[in-house]
Structures are given as structure tokens and as C-alpha cells.
Amino acid sequence: MKPNGSTSKLTYLKCIVDGVEIKRCRQTYQSYKPHVHNELSIGYIEEGSTHVEFGGDTLSFVKGDGIVIPPLTSHCCSPTDIRQWQFVMLYIEPRYYEGSVRFDQVMKLSGDSLRQVTAFVHLLETEEDKGTLESRLIELLVELGEPIAGETHPGEEDHQAERVMEIRNWLVDRYQENWTLETLENTFGLSRFAIIRQFKRRFHTTPRAFQLQVKVAASKKLLAEGVEPFEIMERVGFYDQAHFIREFKKMSGVTPKGYLQSL
Incomplete structure (x- = not known):
């Protein structure tokens, strides 16, 4: 159900960095049922609030909160009020970080980590140098992911x-x-x-x-x-x-x- 006079919108933007995609959603449900993504999902809420259900647990998110959802993690979002609902999500193919860092659980982001995510989204939409974007992407993954034990030897x-x-x-x-x-x-x-x-x-x-x-x-x-x-x-x-x-x-x-x- 969409509100009368709605400006609902769902857009996907392919980036010049292969395997990275931006989704912007406003006043619309993406899915009513639990679903998974093959990619690592990193995003933040620009307006409204939602409950995210995954694995029998539920986390609440409000405007200004960020979220990290590992690949193939079943989840379902339930916005509190579809008329006040807007978010941005990054989808990143796991090949960018596999073997170097790991993402094992759904996380809530705030503070500096969230600022790095929002800054990276802005950079993806404005920067034209692919090398700069790839470097910032790796920097972001290093910041948010957990190092894999045994990565280095004595x-x-x-x-x-x-x-x-x-x-x-x-x-x-x-x-x-x-x-x-x-x-x-x-x-x-x-x-x-x-x-x-x-x-x-x-x-x-x-x-x-x-x-x-x-x-x-x-x-x-x-x-x-x-x-x-x-x-x-x-x-x-x-x-x-x-x-x-x-x-x-x-x-x-x-x-x-x-x-x-x-x-």
C-alpha cells in the first residue's frame, strides 16, 4: 500500500567499481517476506524507523542508524510508517574481502563507522577515479570487518x-x-x-x-x-x-x- 500523493521511489545505481551497487528506497516496501542477498549489505536510514528480523532476533533502527548484513543472511524489514521511510543500501560482492576480513553477524552502525559509510556513498556518486574508489572501498571493509585469525605468521x-x-x-x-x-x-x-x-x-x-x-x-x-x-x-x-x-x-x-x- 502506497500513501496518496506518494513520491515513492526505488532506484538502483551501478557504480564504476564493478561488483558494487547503490540502492535508494523512499516510501516503498522492497520485500514483505524474509529474503537474502548474495552480496554484503551496508546501509543507513535517512528517514523513519524499522524493525529488522533475522534468525529469530529483531533489531530496531531509526533515522541516523546504519546496518551491516552479511551475505546470505535471511532478514525482513518492517518500516514503522511507510509514509516516513527512506534508506540507502550498498551491495558489495564478497570477492572484495573474502580471505582477508569476515562479516559474521548483523551489526548496527553509528559514530565514525557510519560517517565512513555515508561518505563512501557520496564518493561513489561523485568520484570519477576508479582507483580512488577501490582504495576507499577496501579501507571501509577493513574498518567494518573482523580480521581473519591466522592471517599473518610470526x-x-x-x-x-x-x-x-x-x-x-x-x-x-x-x-x-x-x-x-x-x-x-x-x-x-x-x-x-x-x-x-x-x-x-x-x-x-x-x-x-x-x-x-x-x-x-x-x-x-x-x-x-x-x-x-x-x-x-x-x-x-x-x-x-x-x-x-x-x-x-x-x-x-x-x-x-x-x-x-x-x-
Whole structure:
């Protein structure tokens, strides 16, 4: 049953990252019966409240709550009022994390974990660089999932830490280049999960974010030397002018033009 004058809507958005899909639902039931998804489901409620039944248990969720549902977990959502019901859900194929982290139970999300989910959804809808999205996806899965016991052997942590330092130096030397997590895996012999986890542990950021920081630092130096912004964009390796301006402002607080004026 839909309310009179309803603006009910159910949309699916395929992302440029293969195997990741966004669903937006407003004022409509997706399913009346228990069902499963083959993918990992991560989402949050934008309006209203619901009860989620799974395995004989029930959890209540309200506006601002997030949820994680493991693959093939039978569940059923019962919105309190369909007229005030809106949520966003991510579907992520398990191949992105199998063997590295696990998701065993339905979880409620809040705080920083939820902020990372909402930020990632926004990024999926605005970012055009596939490598950036894949890095952020792995970072999110590392944050939300549980490490698989026995992933590393004695002495392996030290080995991984050494390799991560090599990755950092490699990124500094090649900050203009485009690369993928697969490139780093093949070059340094670590899984992408180990790379993200160890890099964050040591440098408090991800390889992709670190590369952008190096790009912006190089851009500031070139601007101060009088190099034209368009030439800097190509020399440093930003894929277009909008990307250059956006990342520069994020890290410097001003646009490249504003930075030049401040000099």
C-alpha cells in the first residue's frame, strides 16, 4: 500500500567499481517476506524507523542508524510508517574481502563507522577515479570487518611493515603515475588488505590519499615557482582541472588561484 500523493521511489545505481551497487528506497516496501542477498549489505536510514528480523532476533533502527548484513543472511524489514521511510543500501560482492576480513553477524552502525559509510556513498556518486574508489572501498571493509585469525605468521607483521615503507617511497618517486591496488599487490607481494591496514597503521592514511597529499604538495611548490596551473595539472598527474582544484582546496583550504593570491 502506497500513501496518496506518494513520491515513492526505488532506484538502483551501478557504480564504476564493478561488483558494487547503490540502492535508494523512499516510501516503498522492497520485500514483505524474509529474503537474502548474495552480496554484503551496508546501509543507513535517512528517514523513519524499522524493525529488522533475522534468525529469530529483531533489531530496531531509526533515522541516523546504519546496518551491516552479511551475505546470505535471511532478514525482513518492517518500516514503522511507510509514509516516513527512506534508506540507502550498498551491495558489495564478497570477492572484495573474502580471505582477508569476515562479516559474521548483523551489526548496527553509528559514530565514525557510519560517517565512513555515508561518505563512501557520496564518493561513489561523485568520484570519477576508479582507483580512488577501490582504495576507499577496501579501507571501509577493513574498518567494518573482523580480521581473519591466522592471517599473518610470526614475523610477518615486521615483513609487512618493511614492505609498506617501500610502498611509501615508491609512491613518493612515482606520485604522477596512475596505479591500482593490483599494481601494488603484484609489485610488493602483499594483499591489498595488508597494504591498506599496514599503511594506515604506520602513516595514518591510505596509499591513495597519501599520493594525493604528495601531488598537492608538489603543486604548491610549482605554483610558487610561477608554473601555470594548467601545466601543473598535467605535470603532477591530476586527471582534469576540476580534480586538481577540488583536491587542492581540500588540503590547503583555498583554490590554486587563492593560494597564488595569498603569496
